[in-house]
Amino acid sequence: MQSPARLFQQFRRLHSLRPTLRLLRKLHYTCPQWTTATTADSRTFCDQRLVNYLSNIEKQYHTILDQVNNQSVDTGHGGGEKLRKDLARLEPLVQLSQQQRELQQELMELTGMLDNDEMRQLAEQDIQLCKDQLATLQEEIRVAILPKDEADQHPAIIEIRAGAGGEEASLFASEILKLYTSFAEYKGWRFELLQRSYSDIGGLRNASASVHGSGVFGVLKYEAGVHRVQRIPTTESKGRIHTSTVTVATLPQPSEIEVHLPATDLIVETYRSGGAGGQHVNTTDSAVRITHIPTGIVVSVQEERSQIKNRQKGMQVLRAHLYEQKRLQAVKETSDLRKEQTGTGERSEKIRTYNYPQDRVTDHRAHMTLHGVTNFFQTGDMLNDIITQLRVQDEAIALTTLLQDGN
The missing domain is CATH 3.30.160.20 (Double Stranded RNA Binding Domain)
Incomplete structure (x- = not known):
């Protein structure tokens, strides 16, 4: 049995998720194919726009397949190779679409069996199994059609710089560095310090680190921006609350082959x-x-x-x-949508506030507030909750835009 303190902490975290749920409900009314992916029933986003999108994908696939089979393209100029690459790109989504259609047909047939008293019990069991399979398959489709950023799978360089606030900002920069060191350990990543420069009182003017692991940049890109701290500095004799800032930049780390430096x-x-x-x-x-x-x-x-x-x-x-x-x-050249996403260079924007007197951390993009500043810096689960919420929001917007543009 969990302790009252632990239950209360979980309640606070659930309470902080309400803004995201409101956002997803709003998105659901404008684009019903996206709902929160928390339960099997709520993952249903198979509305007419998604059906049309998948239908168009299948048409493209079969048109290209006919061209390849009929050799109607001059393969001597690379046309055939391009078509084969297009087929390989579309085939997984076409297979998922066909599987979904088969499951939906099976579900309709099973539902029709509910009127038969002798078959009702077996039908109900098979219907639940079919719904679970559909939910899993639709999640696979959602992942498959979302725009991919190859950089998300790269390791990352994280750069931390003290901003406004003088020496207090440099002290907070030291704490931000410790935050990401702890978060890397929480995620099982390798954290390697590359460079750091100290202030006169032992804080950090700036620091940079290399972080290696699975999908590191896809997570840490949400940390890019201005982090604001509100607290009473240790040097403050009159008990006044000061506001300081630290700037965090995150960069995908390429291989030597990807970036050649003569x-x-x-x-x-x-x-x-x-x-x-x-x-x-x-x-x-x-x-x-x-x-x-x-x-x-x-x-x-x-x-x-x-x-x-x-x-x-x-x-x-x-x-x-x-x-x-x-x-x-x-x-910038290929997608206006990506300009709206966090962590893509908009580093002048205030993204998060750490308020010590109120013992809260507020992420301004996710409209999410968590209580327990000390725990936030010592454990990785609270930061992970915020980043997960931001990724859910990004995926909801990306999917909505994709289906609107694709239909």
Whole structure:
């Protein structure tokens, strides 16, 4: 049996989900094919628009299949290869659509058996099984038709910078870094510090880290933006509440193959490290500054004692910046929808407030408030709840837009 404190915490978290449920209900009235994916019944989004969308996909598939079978395309100029790729892309969704149609037909036949007293009990059992299979299949369809961002599966570079608020902002930046260190551990990711620069009182002016794991960028991209803290600083003698900010940037981390960096495009400089580090600091030129000449991007790393390791980490960060520039340009050219999503460069927007006097964390995009600031920083489940809610909202909007444009 759970303790009263644990039950109360769960109640607070459920209470904070109400804004998302209101959003999804609103989306349901404008686009009934999307509802909250919390139960089998509520995942039903098979309305006429979705039927039309899947029907169009099947028509495209069979048209292309006929062209390939009849060899009506000049395969000598790459046309046949493109058609085969299109077939491979559409085939999984066509198969899911056909399976759904078969299950719906089976459900209709089973429902017709309810009038038979002898068959009613067996029919009811099979109807429930069929509904469960349909719900699972429709969730697979939802995942299959949602727009994919290849960068979501990449590792990520996370950059933290103290903003407004002076030394208090630098202290809060240190706590934000610890937050993501704990969250990486909660998710089973590998967290590697790349660079950090300290303030005069031991806070962080800025820091960057590399995070590796399954689907890291697809999660951490929701952390990009301005994080605001409201609390009484330890240096405040009159008990006044101060407001400070920290900026977080998240970048997908590409491989060396995805972003090639010719040596002629780089200026690599070495210098002596500064800050904490013991006797080694300021005795050797281990710190590295890399300038990318075509874009003017400058990356500095001094975390390691080895110049070679600092250079490797600097190249990681530089590749991430260049990849993100290229990715955002492609997004801008291909989809207006992605401009509305969080974590795609809109870093000047205030995304979350940590209010210590009221012991609350409010995410302004999700309209979600959780209580227990200390627990938020120490455990990963509360941050995971917020990110999950933001992903649900993004998927709802993306699916609505896709079906409206596709019909």
